[in-house]
Amino acid sequence: MLYHSTRGGAAGKTFEDVLLAGLAPDGGLYLPQNWPALEADAWRALQNRPWEEVAVAVMAPYMGDFLSADELAGLIREAAETFGHPAVTPLVQLGGNLWMLELFHGPTLAFKDVAMQILARLMDIALARRDQHVTIIGATSGDTGSAAIEAFRHSRRADIFILHPHGRVSDVQRRQMTTVDAPNVHNIAIEGDFDHCQALVKAMFNDAPFRARMRLAGVNSINWGRILAQIVYYATSALALGAPDRAVSYTVPTGNFGDILAGYAGRRMGLPIEQLVIATNINDILHRALSTGRYEVTGVSPTTSPSMDIQVSSNFERLLFDAAGRDAQMIKRLMDSLAQSGAFTIPEEVLQAIRGLFDSGRATEDEVVEEIARTHEECGLLVDPHTAVGLHVARQKAGAEAAMVSLATAHPAKFPDAVEKATGKRPPLPQRLAHIMEDTEHLSVLPASLDKVEAFIASRASA
Numbered sequence: 001m002l003y004h005s006t007r008g009g010a011a012g013k014t015f016e017d018v019l020l021a022g023l024a025p026d027g028g029l030y031l032p033q034n035w036p037a038l039e040a041d042a043w044r045a046l047q048n049r050p051w052e053e054v055a056v057a058v059m060a061p062y063m064g065d066f067l068s069a070d071e072l073a074g075l076i077r078e079a080a081e082t083f084g085h086p087a088v089t090p091l092v093q094l095g096g097n098l099w100m101l102e103l104f105h106g107p108t109l110a111f112k113d114v115a116m117q118i119l120a121r122l123m124d125i126a127l128a129r130r131d132q133h134v135t136i137i138g139a140t141s142g143d144t145g146s147a148a149i150e151a152f153r154h155s156r157r158a159d160i161f162i163l164h165p166h167g168r169v170s171d172v173q174r175r176q177m178t179t180v181d182a183p184n185v186h187n188i189a190i191e192g193d194f195d196h197c198q199a200l201v202k203a204m205f206n207d208a209p210f211r212a213r214m215r216l217a218g219v220n221s222i223n224w225g226r227i228l229a230q231i232v233y234y235a236t237s238a239l240a241l242g243a244p245d246r247a248v249s250y251t252v253p254t255g256n257f258g259d260i261l262a263g264y265a266g267r268r269m270g271l272p273i274e275q276l277v278i279a280t281n282i283n284d285i286l287h288r289a290l291s292t293g294r295y296e297v298t299g300v301s302p303t304t305s306p307s308m309d310i311q312v313s314s315n316f317e318r319l320l321f322d323a324a325g326r327d328a329q330m331i332k333r334l335m336d337s338l339a340q341s342g343a344f345t346i347p348e349e350v351l352q353a354i355r356g357l358f359d360s361g362r363a364t365e366d367e368v369v370e371e372i373a374r375t376h377e378e379c380g381l382l383v384d385p386h387t388a389v390g391l392h393v394a395r396q397k398a399g400a401e402a403a404m405v406s407l408a409t410a411h412p413a414k415f416p417d418a419v420e421k422a423t424g425k426r427p428p429l430p431q432r433l434a435h436i437m438e439d440t441e442h443l444s445v446l447p448a449s450l451d452k453v454e455a456f457i458a459s460r461a462s463a
């Protein structure tokens with residue numbers, strides 16, 4: 001299986017290449033040159049099989065000879081064991097045709113753990129083979145940073161530096177990062193806001209000598225390894241609901257389009273996915289794009305679902321490319337237009353192709369509060385604001401035939417204030433995380449200065 005870039009500037013790359021590269025050199029994103037489909041009988045044989053076995057069947061066809069099936073199975077078992085639920089990603093029926101897929105039982109209580117735990121282990125293997133070390137840098141307003149730190153804390157090949165805005169992330173989110181005591185984990189609290197953190201990370205990647213000297217790497221949601229790992233829970237849930245013999249639809253709380261793109265990949269692999277519904281909060285570039293055909297950047301408004309507060313949705317480029325019959329020239333044109341004028345119009349035939357499978361909806365902040373209260377009243381369940389965005393949209397889109405599965409992307413205890421406001425109940429941290437409120441924190445406070453941050457990283461990294 002080989003990979004090529006959505007912008008035509010790279011092709012013939014192996015799984016190991018794209019895993020370590022993240023972004024393609026032409027600024028595009030990598031996709032496999034074709035989708036490896038499984039026959040209906042192969043899917044049937046996976047019904048009622050353990051999560052790990054489904055994961056191997058789904059992921060192996062993308063990896064060429066990167067790992068043997070046994071090695072891959074061992075790696076996935078290790079990743080799955082970091083989850084606090086025997087089913088890893090359990091499916092819960094909310095009523096009638098509506099289901100919730102709980103993706104938040106990982107070590108940091110958000111769905112990003114699923115992919116990050118697998119990605120870190122894959123990267124260690126690839127780096128060991130090349131006898132390389134990397135320096136992972138990232139900015140976080142909460143979720144991504146802690147998932148990455150948890151995943152890479154045992155890495156022998158990566159140092160990880162996560163920048164967060166000093167005093168501006170919640171206690172729980174900060175402590176999830178800063179209580180990790182490992183020599184390769186470094187928390188930097190920047191005197192500034194999240195935009196400062198992001199700008200610093202971007203500036204470091206753009207500083208070519210620093211980037212090369214430190215062997216900088218990113219683990220954000222454009223890495224193909226993350227998307228690949230996320231296909232697994234679409235497969236496990238569809239199989240549990242009767243795939244390949246019964247259709248199923250999904251509603252996905254969406255930001256960067258990584259999670260829902262994995263659903264698209266699942267469909268291309270032969271899962272009977274009838275509809276994929278994009279759920280956005282008021283930062284609704286994707287909902288507007290699907291409704292009007294115009295993909296247009298506006299400002300970002302902070303919401304109670306911060307992991308979906310995005311200006312552009314990077315992985316949407318992968319869907320556009322596939323829906324456009326893999327016309328890299330077209331994608332390059334659209335992305336140039338986005339860079340120059342902050343917008344592009346999706347060509348009509350591409351829009352029609354996308355609408356054949358995708359639908360979209362949005363939830364306002366008031367609707368999120370109502371949804372959290374409603375799910376609590378009707379089902380006795382506490383859900384976080386990201387999950388509530390999905391449920392609000394899922395209720396509108398659920399049809400009579402196919403089961404509708406709404407993805408629960410964060411544990412309610414990660415967003416206790418919003419949940420308490422809507423229900424009067426404060427969700428407690430799961431027992432296995434309670435220790436973080438007591439443990440010693442490790443962090444360095446630095447000014448929002450590129451020189452100071454680069455000097456700090458250079459003095460601590462081993463790459």
Ligand SMILES: *Cc1c(COP(=O)(O)O)cnc(C)c1O
Nearest residue numbers: 254255256257258259307409410
């Ligand atoms: C990252 C995140 C999302 C959005 O996922 P994308 O892959 O960026 O679309 C939704 N909910 C939570 C809790 C997240 O952390």
